[in-house]
Amino acid sequence: MGFKENALKRSLWVFHFSGGSCNNCDIELLDCLTPRYDLERFGIELVGSIRHADIIAVTGIVNRQCKPRLEKIYKQASKPVFVVACGACPCTGGIFKNSYHTAGPLDEIIPVDAYIPGCPPKPEAIISAIVKLRNKLE
Amino acid sequence: MSDENKNSKKERTVIPIGPYHPLQEEPEYFQLHVEGEIVKKIEWRTSYNHRGIEKLSQSMSYDQVPYLVERICGICSTSHPLSYVNAVEDLAEIEVPVRAKYIRTIIAELERLHSHLLWVGLAGHFLGFNTVWMWAWKYREPVLEIMEAVTGNRQNYAMMKIGGIRRDIDNEDIPSIKKMLDDLKPKVDLLRGAVMDDPIIHARTKGIGVLTPEDVHNYGALGPTARASGIKDDIRRDYPYAAYDIIDWDVIVEEEGDVFAKAVVRIKEMYESISMIHQCLDALKKENGEIETTVKEIPPGDGIGQAEAPRGEVFHFVRSDGTNRPVRHKVRAPSFCNVPTFEVTTVGETISDAAIILAAVDPCYCCTERMAVINSEGEKSLTGDDLIKMSQQKTERMRKSKKENK
């Protein structure tokens, strides 16, 4: 395991990208950080800058307005970076699949490492995805 | 500030906030035009969350639409379906059973509780008071737990249905729900203490971002934003739906119109919600009837439905031509009217206060997103990036033709 990978698995920092969501996934993601679930005890926290992030958590359908911005943000991220599709929307388009403004699903835009289905996924599901992702690094 | 400074002509700086900003959970884009510390002008643009819901709704049957409209906004995920079913029931003249009315009220008030708690937390976060954030979100969890027990889901409850509700509340569960509510009350007291008695919060929010009653009328502000400026405006009282005209409750009004008053209104409303849920639960014990009426078909016509969401009035308009799909479905969410009040509330305040003023109306951008298609004759709608691409292609073509001509 290289130095980068070793450093990466210590504490994963998450950048949250909302690309046209209904807000529920975003709230459940934030909920993971509050006392009930408290992901911060594992060193996982939300960061404000993409350059600090190890994970990009994408919620929402990624509409045509957000798509170029997501591509830009993905290019700016320091690699390796993991992309997590959080919720039914980025996984498949969900209920908005046939909308004229959908540019997704996410994996047609940028490579995705983990999918969390659910509308919205429960915080437990989000935590389980992050744990699986981390274990994959071992 | 010295007099000399005051008189010298200041340069205007534009501070962009967003669209992807660490403080915001939703993408939105603000431009603050500032002179020194003072905000002189604010501009905003959205559409980062636009999903084309009104159009999608026309391709779904009447029974499918509630699932779609509850995904307009995750926080108000019962106000939109409730308003939609009100509209269809208005259109088809459907009478809803009393038990269903009570359960609708319970779900709507639980939603208000969780939404206001969420707001108190976020407001604390915007002020840099993260303890309040963590507390409020911690005490929001029991509300979500009740939701999960009653509806089967933490969010997106899927309870509303044309003519009634989808799931009944078991009368045996009522004592446990009541106990959870009783446990919640001391925690709301705690938050009330943390907000109402804290000198730092007073200093940061009193007299900040004042919205006058005239401006409420000018901008058509709704919900707690209007009620904090002394306007007694509440759809639950003015055009009662569900069980609001049967139970006993008060419209909370404050006079000052500043950020603090908005917080006070929301905190007091939480107590009202708790008391309303208690009343409805008591009534459920006696009211054992049907929870839905059978709906055969939707006749042609127009229907309007309103509901008081945690942020204000949600308005739905449905037009039917007698088929199984709406031919037009129009949605107006409260933030659509509340957000433009930023134009008057932020101007003249400092940059550091702008954040909490923006947060004070509890804006919800995913409800509000609109898209304007200019020249609808063409088949395609274009975004800014498409236009840039097209102009680049045109330049390329011109260059080529120039070369060929040489």
Ligand code: SF4
């Ligand atoms: S997956 Fe569901 S809950 Fe999440 S953003 Fe999409 S519609 Fe909302």
